[in-house]
Amino acid sequence: MKPTLEGGCACGAVRYRLTSKPMFVHCCHCRDCQRQTGSAFVLNALIETDRVTLLSGEPRPVAVPTDSGRPHEIFRCPTCQTAVWSDYGRRGVLRFVRVGTLDDAAALPPDVHIYTRSKLPWIALPAGVPAFEAYYDMKKLWPAASLERRRAILG
Numbered sequence: 001m002k003p004t005l006e007g008g009c010a011c012g013a014v015r016y017r018l019t020s021k022p023m024f025v026h027c028c029h030c031r032d033c034q035r036q037t038g039s040a041f042v043l044n045a046l047i048e049t050d051r052v053t054l055l056s057g058e059p060r061p062v063a064v065p066t067d068s069g070r071p072h073e074i075f076r077c078p079t080c081q082t083a084v085w086s087d088y089g090r091r092g093v094l095r096f097v098r099v100g101t102l103d104d105a106a107a108l109p110p111d112v113h114i115y116t117r118s119k120l121p122w123i124a125l126p127a128g129v130p131a132f133e134a135y136y137d138m139k140k141l142w143p144a145a146s147l148e149r150r151r152a153i154l155g
């Protein structure tokens with residue numbers, strides 16, 4: 001049986017289900033992610049918006065400033081304000097789901113560590129997982145099937 005990837009916010013108003021595995025999982029150590037989470041990094045599962053089924057609630061977008069100037073909206077539960085996913089670049093078709101909001105947050109370990117130049121010094125990166133000082137070349141790292149999925153939504 002396939003494990004069900006479901007998650008939600010802290011108060012339980014927002015519940016969602018991922019209908020497939022994501023294309024790729026980022027662990028981002030950039031300063032934006034550190035500030036926005038108040039933590040050391042963010043865990044983002046990149047998945048098509050139409051593979052995120054909203055079971056209850058309605059996350060609302062909050063625009064946040066970015067170092068790059070690219071638009072970034074964080075979708076939060078209107079009641080408890082837990083961030084459940086992001087839309088980078090207002091693309092609509094692609095969600096960055098916060099892995100920590102999954103019921104089983106261990107189900108989606110990072111495929112890559114990025115922006116390690118601002119990684120907090122006491123974090124030791126795991127061996128065997130690619131890590132980059134800044135961003136990386138998706139074409140070299142993503143599985144072919146994931147690249148195909150990305151092409152299907154973004155062209």
Ligand SMILES: [Zn+2]
Pocket residue numbers: 009010011012013014077078079080081082
């Ligand atoms: Zn909530």
Ligand SMILES: [Zn+2]
Pocket residue numbers: 028029030031032033034042115
């Ligand atoms: Zn980041």
